[in-house]
Amino acid sequence: MITIIPRALWGATPWKGTPNSVPLDRRTEFFVHYDGGHPVGRLGYAIMRAIEAVHIGQGWSGVGYNFVVDQAGNIYEGRGWNLQGAHCPDYNVSGIGVQIAIGGDQEPSAAALAACRALYEEACRRTGRTLAKRGHKDGFATSCPGTKLYAWVKAGMPAGGYQPAPNPGGSLPGGNTGAKPSRKQVTIGGLTYGYGAKGDHVTRVGQALVKAGYGKHYTSGPGPVWTDADTENYAAYQRSLGYSGTAADGVPGETSLKKLLGSIPGKVTAKPAPPFPGRDKFGPGKSNAHITLLGQQLVRKGYGKHYTSGPGPRWSAADNQNVRAFQLAHKELAKDADGLPGPQTWKLLFS
């Protein structure tokens, strides 16, 4: 039996779109690939996530190979047995595509070759036929799978001694598997989120996470500075929404944030109140920019109903009525509600 590390385990992002299904009886060949001109230095799940990032970047649904084999002999699920791959134009239905994760002059390990061969045998068993052994360049003008793997394929893929490798592990992004939490920041609605971000909105996210049951990484707080604990709690929350891979890295996206908070917080630009310009600026016969400012602020605060036009710079009866309405609505101003702004009215109006 072969062991295949499923997408969920290595942290795959959900498919972008829906890859076509291919019944096993349409499979007639088995294609071997390599990673390209450069050696592969990654280990474990990171191999898959790097391939995924490239393939999604090309506009594909996710990893285009049906399977990937690493140098330790681990087999990772890409499109798997039943989904159409994206590895060799015109051969993605008939061919099962497998990348051995090496590049350039890298020597394939005996474990990798054994795992690939075991995968081939399993493919033949499942399809009930002897699949043709191919290298990518048999179907497409390319250097893939490199000289070493191509020679191996042409020699009939000699290998033996496959042993399921122990799970390679590696870190899942944003998970609590020992991985370093993401240090990425994003800006949503004019506010910054992610490691190092500061503000009341950060506290609000933390409090909402705690309330939703995703507060276990806090040893103190939540507080106004975004820490790794915020990232880890947020990642747990993202996973609860069905995100995985880099979509669950603990850095908010607009959708998850809206779900958590009910709405996207906006940037509140707290402007300092303008200084009170003096009583002599207001009243019948006066015309200046302070009167316009006063009127605009009354409107903003919901006391603009007497304006039929404006507000503008010329003092009007509507200004007087609106100021009076504002004064009457505030206990500390009501007893002296003359419809003319004094320093107290001004201060409250702009607070």
Ligand SMILES: [Zn+2]
């Ligand atoms: Zn290839």
